[in-house]
Amino acid sequence: MLFTASDVAQQVVSGLSTGGVYASLALALVLIYRSTGVINFAQGEMATFTTFIAWSLMHHMSYWPAFLLTCLIAFGGGVALERTVIRPVENASVLTIVIVTLGLALVFNGASAWIWGAEVRSFKSPFSTRPIHVAGVAFSIQDLGIIAVSLVLVVLLGLLFRFTKLGLALRAAATNPAESRLVGIRVGWMLALGWGLAAVLGAVSGMMAAPLVFLDPNMMVAILLYAFAAAILGGLDSPIGAVVGGLTFGVALNLISAYWNFVGGTLKLPVGLTVILLVLLVRPQGLLGRRVVRRV
Amino acid sequence: MNARSVAGVSWRAAVFAALALIAWQLPHHVSDFRLIEFASVGIYFIAIFGLNIVTGYSGQISLGHGAFMAIGGYTTAMLIVHRHWNELATLPLAGLVAGVAGLLFGVPALRFSGPYLAVVTFALAVATPSVIKKWGLTGGSSGLSILTFHSNRWYYAVTWISAGILFVLGWILLQTKPSRAWRALRDSEVAAAASGVNVAAYKIAAFGISAAYAGVAGGLLALLSFGVSPGNFPVQLSIYLVVGLVVGRLGPLVGLLVGAGFVEYVQIYAPKWVSKSPGVPTVAFGVALILAVFLATALGALTNRWHTGSRETT
């Protein structure tokens, strides 16, 4: 790999694009963590499952309608999941609920293989793979497109949370559930909504990733690990942290694997593990998070 | 020991003796083919027993015990292939190496609470195959082959004798002071520390010991599978162990045997009973895990931390 300015620029943009994928999934994790303290281990597999749904839909309609329909289905699925599977154990310990999410991960992973088969497929990208030249450097339109979609998603979500009554209620329910109930907010449904939104984030993450890493039942396992790294790096209770962490980690991982031969393309997963370990040991609240990881 | 615990010990010794007798007689009554399945059950049992020590007793969840199994399995394979060791002799070493790895891991693990530890161990399980592939001695992606063959009975016997020894050792360990310390830890770290329990030491020890168990299980797996490869230790393995543990802990200690059997036989019977499509066993495991948790919650068996609180399992 050449260390020229244009190469680095290309790697950075590539990194931002995969970073966008990680950021979306990380944001989903943060959404659920903030409101319930639960780390949803099924987030990646739910994304895979919805991406498979999109794949099937795309045989019957063009890309963007399928994309939007998938997001809707993901939303409904997420809400339904929270109300049926999580609600019965909502008063149990956090660890118990985490184990339930683990079970969900298995279910979705297996279901994807069961329904669609284990073979690797290609997935349509709405963006062409032709390069675009900016300041003499060639960038992939696909990369820029993924960055754009991720940005739009994050901005939309931010607008929802900041400027709507519903978003306000979601924020309130996440941090002060008891007081929220007194004001008339149905906290249970807010949590379900959170799951729905998280599922949409996951679906987008999956649909952006699939053209790059190809669609198969285990597609999101590695990406989930990277999303964990991103979310922890940014601060597990900070939505902005998830985005910053995702982009940062994406760029860093790309640069490391491009320029450090030892890591190359084969030791990327251990890099994720290392980031997780380092952040939790050195600065557990991440870059932008507030709550410190309790020891007990 | 008071009268009650003497009675408890005698009862358990009797159950153990009965099971040992069954295990001894079993090869005479079942097909040779089944023996390999039972051997696999034994391997899972050892791994789950170990997992129980760190998760059920000291309350530290591990989604990465497949990684410790990999360490043990590769230790065995490398000693046999590169150094021509006797197969049985490699097993204690597999346990030792994995145990040391567990101790080393246990040190930073102290700093992580429940869900965070789950994330770290999950990352460990996912990242381990990459590390294995990178290291030349391990045979990379293709792994190592163990080319000595034994009868099915041999594997059955080795596995279950190891399981028996490890069970007795573990049981003795859990009867003594460490067990009380672990239980105190599990129920309240603050209280345990206040009453003089060296929280850190016990938690690290729990990790080390449980990893050692997983290491032996990994070594046995290597023998049974005639070798190792990175593909033998996917993240699903670590999670299946957790499923086996949760399902097994719905009942008394013998439940872990049931849990181990569960892990082995779901993989065999799900394709037969439901559908041969890929992913079916995984779905079965997922559903089983969720149902088991629901059941345990409903039975009130889960207290504030995830394990079955006051139900004594030894």
Next chain:
Amino acid sequence: MARLLELEDVHAQYGQVRVLHGVSLAVEEGQVVSVLGPNGAGKTTTLRAVSGVVKTSGSIVFDGRKVGRSPERAARLGVAHVPEGRGTFSELTVWENLRLGAYTVRHADFERALDHFPWLARRRNQAAGTLSGGEQQMLALARALMARPRLLLLDEPSLGLAPIVVGEIFEIVRKLNEDEGLTVLVVEQNANIALDNSEHAYVLEAGRVALHGTSTDLRKDESVRRSYLGY
């Protein structure tokens, strides 16, 4: 006058621990009623029972409707509960806190809130958690008013506040009651100020109603004077 709130033989428990042993009380529309008693008597639990935050048996009727099962329902029916410790959303801004008060209604009545607490306008973008204790109590009160409640449940408003601030708060509550007919049920450890500002009072001891009557009568009562008024 109509009985706006009526509790009849209410028992309440937290898990296995029973805290209320058959409490009966009534609040008529337009009244200010106070609940007095020592720590642990079950005063806060009584308010929680009305909101439906705690498991109860017995009858709790608000405005002719059964309540006590869910706080969301109580809020929608017109009960505003200001819990112990203010219950402000500390990470949200003052304005957002007020906005949430009006969650159950279509039209957020900022005017009324700012009428009584004009200083809030200046602090609209300040994080609620950075306000002083007294200011947070007033914010909580303002928030409670946003949904135009029929009944205000006020839990230990004086807790942790300087006497002057407590006085201000009770004055505002008094005004709200006299000028706007807001019915108030207030739980207070400070029996003096509670009796000064309410018409009717109940004394709770160990989860039971030990005494009740008009505030003037209770003021004169020997045991009340000795135990709660300090003379």
